[in-house]
């Protein structure tokens with residue numbers, strides 16, 4: 379779901395925390411390929427709309443665009459996962475955090491980095507399970523909200539990023555790195571530059587998780603058509619809207635990992651997401667890599683979307699494209715047996731309904 383589609387149902391009312399109101403300041407591994415292709419990240423971008431000349435480089439505009447969406451708390455929530463309020467955000471965050479903890483075999487001594495941490499939806503839930511949790515994001519506004527939401531946690535820190543650089547992190551300094559629902563927004567070159575950076579900062583044997591949209595899946599394809607049919611945002615000066623979604627096929631992601639110097643342990647292709655877990659294999663014995671692969675593989679059922687989650691997501695795509703009315707979505711949910719996923723989607727629809735009662739009528743519908 380895109381920010382613009384969700385935003386039409388949400389009322390950006392809440393203000394940002396004070397500080398953020400200011401303007402935004404065998405294994406299949408190719409060891410040795412990293413340095414050859416690494417290049418300097420792009421310099422700090424100009425603010426969107428500045429200059430009024432020709433559109434800036436493809437892939438630019440992340441910082442200004444994401445800062446603009448997160449000028450208010452409601453705008454930021456809509457942009458990270460379409461949550462209408464804190465409760466839905468927490469339900470969704472806890473669900474996804476379980477998935478990431480399973481993928482990364484998170485332990486209580488781990489030093490964990492999230493790239494594109496947004497409002498700390500996942501970090502708030504993961505930090506209590508690891509030694510240190512570091513949230514990095516391109517948007518200072520997102521970070522300000524995340525800081526506020528995690529202020530009760532003693533082991534969190536934040537860092538603001540430029541386009542694709544992880545300069546703040548020394549080589550081999552992190553046990554786990556992940557990025558959920560972020561690389562879907564990146565230009566492919568930026569995605570690859572980040573993978574190279576991750577291969578640098580991860581310690582040998584450390585784990586990395588990320589996901590992106592799967593074009594080879596039927597629902598993934600329908601989701602892609604939403605982007606295709608979305609009229610261009612007239613307020614967006616970039617040729618590619620930095621908030622729009624990118625899609626891939628599994629083999630492509632496998633290639634990026636390999637050439638970035640990361641060793642693939644898991645690459646799923648059976649849902650609307652491509653999900654991958656990789657390690658830095660430098661100096662590791664083949665038996666150590668195999669053992670990691672087996673441990674991650676054992677967690678596969680907790681990593682890939684459950685059948686019920688897939689069904690609900692498919693319905694959400696129908697809902698967002700107007701093929702399923704709010705009342706039909708409600709009836710669909712009411713007929714499903716209780717589960718964590720149904721609670722999550724039911725709470726989401728109920729809160730969205732409250733914001734749109736004038737158009738949708740009373741809740742629950744007759």
Ligand SMILES: C[S@@+](CC[C@H](N)C(=O)[O-])C[C@H]1O[C@@H](n2cnc3c(N)ncnc32)[C@H](O)[C@@H]1O
Nearest residue numbers: 440444458494495496499515516517520558560
């Ligand atoms: C859809 S949100 C997901 C946030 C968070 N990962 C979650 O799942 O709740 C995407 C996030 O990626 C951040 N982002 C976008 N482009 C980025 C980039 N080039 N580098 C780092 N973060 C980026 C945005 O500011 C935003 O917070």
